[in-house]
Amino acid sequence: MASRVIHAIYNDDDVLMAAVKKVKAARHHIEEIYTPFPVHGLDKAMGLAPTRIAITSFLYGCVGLTVAITMMNFIMIQDWPQDIGGKPSFSYLDNMPAFVPIMFELTVFFAAHLMVITFYLRSKLWPFKEAENPDVRTTDDHFLMELAIYDNEKELTELLAETGAVEIKITEKH
Amino acid sequence: MYTFSNRLRTAAFVLMIVGALGLAYGFLTAPSTVDEAMEMVADQHHDEGGHEAAGAHGEESHAGEEHGVAAGLESDAADMLEEPYSEEHGNPHGEHLLHQLQNKPWAALYVAAFFFMMISLGVLAFYAIQRAAQAGWSPVLFRVMEGITAYLLPGALIVFVILLLSGLHLNHLFVWMDPEVVAEDELIQGKSGYLNVPFFLIRALIYIGGWVAYRHFSRKFSIAQDTADDNSNFKKNFRISAAFLVFYLVSESMMAWDWVMSVDPHWFSTLFGWYVFASMFVSGITVIAMVAIYLKSKGYLEYVNDSHIHDLAKFMFGISIFWTYLWFSQFMLIWYSNIPEEVTYFVTRIEDYKLPFFGMLVLNFIFPLLILMNSDYKRLNWFVIMTGIVILIGHYVDVFNMIMPATVGDQWFIGVPEISGVLFFAGLFIYVVFNALTKAPLLAKGNPFVEESRQFHY
Numbered sequence: 001m002a003s004r005v006i007h008a009i010y011n012d013d014d015v016l017m018a019a020v021k022k023v024k025a026a027r028h029h030i031e032e033i034y035t036p037f038p039v040h041g042l043d044k045a046m047g048l049a050p051t052r053i054a055i056t057s058f059l060y061g062c063v064g065l066t067v068a069i070t071m072m073n074f075i076m077i078q079d080w081p082q083d084i085g086g087k088p089s090f091s092y093l094d095n096m097p098a099f100v101p102i103m104f105e106l107t108v109f110f111a112a113h114l115m116v117i118t119f120y121l122r123s124k125l126w127p128f129k130e131a132e133n134p135d136v137r138t139t140d141d142h143f144l145m146e147l148a149i150y151d152n153e154k155e156l157t158e159l160l161a162e163t164g165a166v167e168i169k170i171t172e173k174h
Numbered sequence: 175m176y177t178f179s180n181r182l183r184t185a186a187f188v189l190m191i192v193g194a195l196g197l198a199y200g201f202l203t204a205p206s207t208v209d210e211a212m213e214m215v216a217d218q219h220h221d222e223g224g225h226e227a228a229g230a231h232g233e234e235s236h237a238g239e240e241h242g243v244a245a246g247l248e249s250d251a252a253d254m255l256e257e258p259y260s261e262e263h264g265n266p267h268g269e270h271l272l273h274q275l276q277n278k279p280w281a282a283l284y285v286a287a288f289f290f291m292m293i294s295l296g297v298l299a300f301y302a303i304q305r306a307a308q309a310g311w312s313p314v315l316f317r318v319m320e321g322i323t324a325y326l327l328p329g330a331l332i333v334f335v336i337l338l339l340s341g342l343h344l345n346h347l348f349v350w351m352d353p354e355v356v357a358e359d360e361l362i363q364g365k366s367g368y369l370n371v372p373f374f375l376i377r378a379l380i381y382i383g384g385w386v387a388y389r390h391f392s393r394k395f396s397i398a399q400d401t402a403d404d405n406s407n408f409k410k411n412f413r414i415s416a417a418f419l420v421f422y423l424v425s426e427s428m429m430a431w432d433w434v435m436s437v438d439p440h441w442f443s444t445l446f447g448w449y450v451f452a453s454m455f456v457s458g459i460t461v462i463a464m465v466a467i468y469l470k471s472k473g474y475l476e477y478v479n480d481s482h483i484h485d486l487a488k489f490m491f492g493i494s495i496f497w498t499y500l501w502f503s504q505f506m507l508i509w510y511s512n513i514p515e516e517v518t519y520f521v522t523r524i525e526d527y528k529l530p531f532f533g534m535l536v537l538n539f540i541f542p543l544l545i546l547m548n549s550d551y552k553r554l555n556w557f558v559i560m561t562g563i564v565i566l567i568g569h570y571v572d573v574f575n576m577i578m579p580a581t582v583g584d585q586w587f588i589g590v591p592e593i594s595g596v597l598f599f600a601g602l603f604i605y606v607v608f609n610a611l612t613k614a615p616l617l618a619k620g621n622p623f624v625e626e627s628r629q630f631h632y
Contacts, residue, residue, distance in 0.1 A: 058547070
């Protein structure tokens with residue numbers, strides 16, 4: 001891992017997209033890109049793998065459904081099959097329509113909340129986390145591309161200057 | 175321009191001929207006397223596993239007859255058709271059976287006619303929504319939708335003719351049209367201010383007139399826009415679409431009460447109109463996707479890309495769930511409170527129609543839910559076609575479940591008349607729709623959103 005990185009700053013997302021394509025074409029590895037808002041198609045241009053968070057959400061939903069069914073089957077059917085207003089508590093299926101609202105809500109609850117928590121864990125987000133922002137302007141109106149330097153400082157600087165960067169600086173990786 | 179391939183045209187004619195022959199067979203084999211009806215039931219020994227007393231019906235022994243009547247009464251207790259029995263009916267069970275068996279080919283015809291009319295009406299609603307919402311993705315599909323809605327006029331007129339024939343007492347699809355039944359039924363008498371034949375037919379004409387008028391003018395403005403210098407036709411179309419949606423919302427709901435809910439005149443449900451709407455909407459969207467994929471595979475829609483199909487598949491997925499939501503809301507509210515006058519509707523269905531009633535839930539909900547959840551699958555044409563076929567079968571069964579229990583009761587079977595009905599109307603539908611597609615270019619090029627739609631990418 002190189003200890004020195006080059007930061008190229010852009011002030012337009014179209015210029016950034018063109019720059020990403022150029023850098024990729026020159027076969028340089030982009031360490032990271034900081035943008036103030038989602039840039040449509042940036043992940044594809046960078047060649048990032050698609051997210052699998054929807055798959056985790058589906059699995060969490062299955063867990064939620066199982067929890068709901070197991071819970072209500074135990075409480076309402078097995079543990080104390082009491083006659084409440086003539087509802088048939090003989091088997092789970094007999095009384096299932098009454099349980100569907102809870103089955104639905106718990107499925108959504110598990111799918112949503114566990115997916116959000118997964119997102120936080122995978123993107124390393126929590127309260128009191130120290131912000132990893134190399135330049136405060138990237139939260140406002142600037143775009144920053146970070147590349148690692150492997151004895152090719154001059155070549156990289158020239159390439160990035162060609163791509164329309166408004167500012168190029170070389171810093172130590174912290 | 176699209177040219178109707180000869181193979182497809184031939185296929186449509188073959189479907190129509192086979193269907194017509196099958197329907198004719200259904201009408202010819204329907205019993206005309208009570209004895210014939212009793213014999214038919216005794217012969218077939220109830221394929222669908224009804225009451226065991228059926229065997230005794232054919233014999234003339236009076237004791238056996240009495241028993242059969244009792245069993246029939248018990249299982250049909252919820253069926254309001256012949257209640258209360260009048261004194262002069264010598265054999266109420268036999269009469270009842272005769273009416274059910276005579277209704278079979280009529281109900282098969284009606285279900286299929288309504289189903290295909292409903293698809294085209296669902297497409298019209300979707301089309302009007304796309305226009306009123308000024309959707310940027312769908313204009314490349316407008317001509318496909320306009321082609322499908324061309325079926326609305328013939329389809330709705332056929333339904334109207336069936337309703338007219340019911341009004342002329344040629345069948346017993348709607349018991350409230352039978353003066354003998356009404357004379358003894360105070361509940362129907364109380365509703366006769368709304369449920370009477372002349373008003374019923376006038377209402378039907380108003381609905382059909384409104385839908386067909388919108389379809390006619392929208393299509394006219396859409397074609398005029400192709401060669402226009404300004405957007406005035408587009409704006410007119412926007413306005414009439416918004417107005418149509420208001421009319422549609424009311425007329426569709428009333429149509430559902432009239433044409434579908436009134437076969438059970440003792441029963442009512444407030445969300446029934448919406449439920450029928452969801453069924454027609456999802457079937458309509460499915461047919462748009464299937465026709466678009468077919469035309470694309472023949473090379474006629476080169477500007478329709480995977481993203482358009484993806485969007486349609488998302489609608490199929492979402493509206494399938496919406497349909498399930500309404501189905502369940504209706505079922506669960508009635509099941510939960512279990513009020514006798516409402517719950518009979520579901521009691522007959524669960525007792526006599528267990529497989530179609532719960533089977534359609536698998537076809538219409540679980541199957542699309544699991545298949546169309548994955549984003550990649552929604553872009554695969556053959557996946558969309560496969561799911562589309564399942565959804566269409568599911569919604570046919572849905573209409574079947576709405577009409578059949580009140581008209582043929584436990585004598586239902588998906589046999590020659592039912593399948594022939596579907597084949598006949600499928601043939602007619604294909605012929606009318608693909609014929610209409612040849613009448614105009616498949617790209618509505620004057621639409622101000624068409625370029626956005628061509629570039630549409632998800």
